Amino acid sequence: MGRIQLKDVTKSFGDVQVIPPLNLTIEDGEFTVFVGPSGCGKSTLLRLIAGLEDITSGVIEINGEDATDVVPARRGLAMVFQSYALYPHMSVRKNIAFPLRMAKMGQDEIDKRVTAAAEVLNLTDYLDRRPGQLSGGQRQRVAIGRAIVREPAAFLFDEPLSNLDAALRVGMRMEISELHKKLDTTMIYVTHDQVEAMTMADKIVVLQAGNIEQVGSPLELYQRPRNTFVAGFIGSPKMNLISGAEAAKYDAATIGIRPEHIDLSETEGPWKGVVGVSEHLGSDTFFHIQCDFSDEPLTVRASGELTLEYGATVHLTPRAEYLHRFDAEGLRIE
Amino acid sequence: MARAVTTQRKTLTTALAWGVGLLIFFPILWTILTSFKTEAQAIANPPIFLNFDWTLENYAIVQERSDYMRFLWNSVILAGGSTLLGIIIAVPAAWSMAFVPSKRTKDILLWMLSTKMLPAVGVLYPIYLLFIELGLLDSRAGLVIVLMLINLPIIVWMLYTYFREIPGEILEAARMDGATLKEELLYILTPMAIPGIASTVLLNFILAWNEAFWTLNLTAVDAAPLTAFIASYSSPEGLFFAKLSAASTMAIAPILILGWFSQKQLVRGLTFGAVK
Numbered sequence: 001m002g003r004i005q006l007k008d009v010t011k012s013f014g015d016v017q018v019i020p021p022l023n024l025t026i027e028d029g030e031f032t033v034f035v036g037p038s039g040c041g042k043s044t045l046l047r048l049i050a051g052l053e054d055i056t057s058g059v060i061e062i063n064g065e066d067a068t069d070v071v072p073a074r075r076g077l078a079m080v081f082q083s084y085a086l087y088p089h090m091s092v093r094k095n096i097a098f099p100l101r102m103a104k105m106g107q108d109e110i111d112k113r114v115t116a117a118a119e120v121l122n123l124t125d126y127l128d129r130r131p132g133q134l135s136g137g138q139r140q141r142v143a144i145g146r147a148i149v150r151e152p153a154a155f156l157f158d159e160p161l162s163n164l165d166a167a168l169r170v171g172m173r174m175e176i177s178e179l180h181k182k183l184d185t186t187m188i189y190v191t192h193d194q195v196e197a198m199t200m201a202d203k204i205v206v207l208q209a210g211n212i213e214q215v216g217s218p219l220e221l222y223q224r225p226r227n228t229f230v231a232g233f234i235g236s237p238k239m240n241l242i243s244g245a246e247a248a249k250y251d252a253a254t255i256g257i258r259p260e261h262i263d264l265s266e267t268e269g270p271w272k273g274v275v276g277v278s279e280h281l282g283s284d285t286f287f288h289i290q291c292d293f294s295d296e297p298l299t300v301r302a303s304g305e306l307t308l309e310y311g312a313t314v315h316l317t318p319r320a321e322y323l324h325r326f327d328a329e330g331l332r333i334e
Numbered sequence: 335m336a337r338a339v340t341t342q343r344k345t346l347t348t349a350l351a352w353g354v355g356l357l358i359f360f361p362i363l364w365t366i367l368t369s370f371k372t373e374a375q376a377i378a379n380p381p382i383f384l385n386f387d388w389t390l391e392n393y394a395i396v397q398e399r400s401d402y403m404r405f406l407w408n409s410v411i412l413a414g415g416s417t418l419l420g421i422i423i424a425v426p427a428a429w430s431m432a433f434v435p436s437k438r439t440k441d442i443l444l445w446m447l448s449t450k451m452l453p454a455v456g457v458l459y460p461i462y463l464l465f466i467e468l469g470l471l472d473s474r475a476g477l478v479i480v481l482m483l484i485n486l487p488i489i490v491w492m493l494y495t496y497f498r499e500i501p502g503e504i505l506e507a508a509r510m511d512g513a514t515l516k517e518e519l520l521y522i523l524t525p526m527a528i529p530g531i532a533s534t535v536l537l538n539f540i541l542a543w544n545e546a547f548w549t550l551n552l553t554a555v556d557a558a559p560l561t562a563f564i565a566s567y568s569s570p571e572g573l574f575f576a577k578l579s580a581a582s583t584m585a586i587a588p589i590l591i592l593g594w595f596s597q598k599q600l601v602r603g604l605t606f607g608a609v610k
Contacts, residue, residue, distance in 0.1 A: 050510060052506050052509065052510075071509070072506075072509045072510050073509055073510070073511075073512040073513060073514065074512075077510065078510060078511075079506075079507065079510040081503045081506070081507060082503075083501060083503050085501065085503040085504045085506065085507035086504075086507075087504065087507075087508075087522060087526075088504075088526065089525045089526055089528075098508070098511050098513075098521075099511035099512050102511055102512035102513050102514075102517060103512055146507075146511065150511075150512075
């Protein structure tokens with residue numbers, strides 16, 4: 001069981017309020033991702049849930065019980081840190097066993113659980129090594145091992161993959177998703193990488209300056225962003241946002257259209273532009289096209305085979321059904 | 335060209351370092367040499383460097399006249415006890431300063447250090463009266479407390495510097511893993527800071543061992559350590575340099591040997607933070 005509820009939670013450091021009153025419910029078994037640009041308060045929010053920081057006002061409930069003043073050790077949550085935070089003076093075995101030792105569990109049970117965790121995480125051959133003798137990916141797995149042996153109510157991940165190289169990151173992303181499917185335990189995962197958020201989450205919480213901009217499933221956020229911030233943040237490459245006269249034609253202050261929802265033609269289309277930089281990814285090609293109504297070039301996705309000359313003139317057609325409209329406050333118009 | 339200059343400079347610095355080192359060590363060397371001379375040779379003018387009749391008679395006389403082992407034992411208890419007590423008090427203090435600092439932490443650290451700026455004799459009278467009042471005069475317990483208190487600022491400072499090098503996330507991980515504050519200090523912080531704690535212990539043991547002002551003023555017989563043992567030979571009986579030197583050599587020998595074997599730890603401890 002791991003249902004976590006935040007009720008009117010605020011956090012201030014001195015006079016600076018980093019989390020304005022915030023309400024959020026994380027259901028049992030859900031994989032929730034907090035995503036946002038750096039400094040948006042996502043890590044602070046996670047630390048408030050963990051109990052590593054005290055909240056300034058409000059209530060945190062875990063499984064319906066008030067946990068606001070409960071010390072981290074008694075909240076039944078496990079955390080995986082960005083730096084892994086392994087105990088350098090202990091072997092892998094002792095690292096993983098540490099939370100069980102703290103829980104005063106019997107040695108037989110500890111051995112059993114450590115062995116099981118090591119098997120799941122492919123660490124069996126490394127149990128007697130020190131963290132310093134392991135690679136980044138292995139250390140990450142030890143940190144996860146230390147979290148799973150306790151069978152916590154929920155896992156908290158604080159940007160756990162940002163210290164790994166790109167190839168390893170994709171692998172670990174899969175492993176963590178796999179683990180979630182297997183354990184079916186609540187997980188809260190903090191990242192600044194919207195790709196991680198999209199690929200792993202059941203529910204994404206987009207944060208900016210301590211405010212929740214939108215909560216929803218990855219597809220909801222992709223298809224119906226509530227405002228221009230979410231529209232620009234979710235999706236890769238970014239959604240094209242166009243303001244001014246061209247947007248006014250659609251009765252909006254700003255319109256948004258994703259690179260994959262623009263058709264490209266050499267002969268006809270409502271928008272005329274000049275081809276700038278092309279990014280060939282093999283499967284797709286992204287063209288940056290400068291249109292006269294927009295200061296920034298529009299990004300357009302086309303098939304991987306297509307090649308366009310730098311400086312060539314092309315025509316663009318946004319697909320009407322995928323066009324997003326936003327008002328002067330940046331809020332979505334239905 | 336550049337290489338030649340560097341080599342030359344290296345030789346020069348090395349020679350200079352040796353020069354300074356020998357200069358600092360010379361009084362100790364002279365004391366040791368004098369302890370093997372006869373009283374007459376000890377005060378000979380011009381001084382005799384090595385060409386004298388080596389003798390052990392000073393040591394025999396000193397050994398006969400005073401109970402070296404009793405002084406040694408007191409020194410061990412005072413230095414060891416005050417250091418141990420200091421560490422027990424300083425670990426939690428340094429922990430709170432390093433990991434949960436407040437706006438005033440820096441001020442408190444400086445204030446603690448500022449107590450070392452006061453000349454000890456300035457508080458001799460009140461402390462002496464307190465000792466009489468509490469019946470602590472010439473007791474090991476009293477001395478252990480005083481020596482601990484005068485070295486505590488240094489212990490806290492050193493541990494604070496070490497603890498600051500330990501990532502806070504590791505302690506937070508321990509907290510998440512269910513460790514209580516005591517377990518966090520015992521199983522995580524202390525083992526991780528062992529090298530730092532070791533050099534702090536060593537340095538403070540040496541400082542307490544060599545401390546002479548309080549040990550001379552607050553002890554008479556029962557709690558008198560080796561400093562008192564040395565002092566008893568610089569008495570109005572007359573100038574017995576050779577015997578005084580023999581006593582001094584006996585007093586500093588244990589700490590010199592300890593220091594020799596723990597050089598690496600000591601140097602690391604003293605330069606920590608400065609060079610890293």
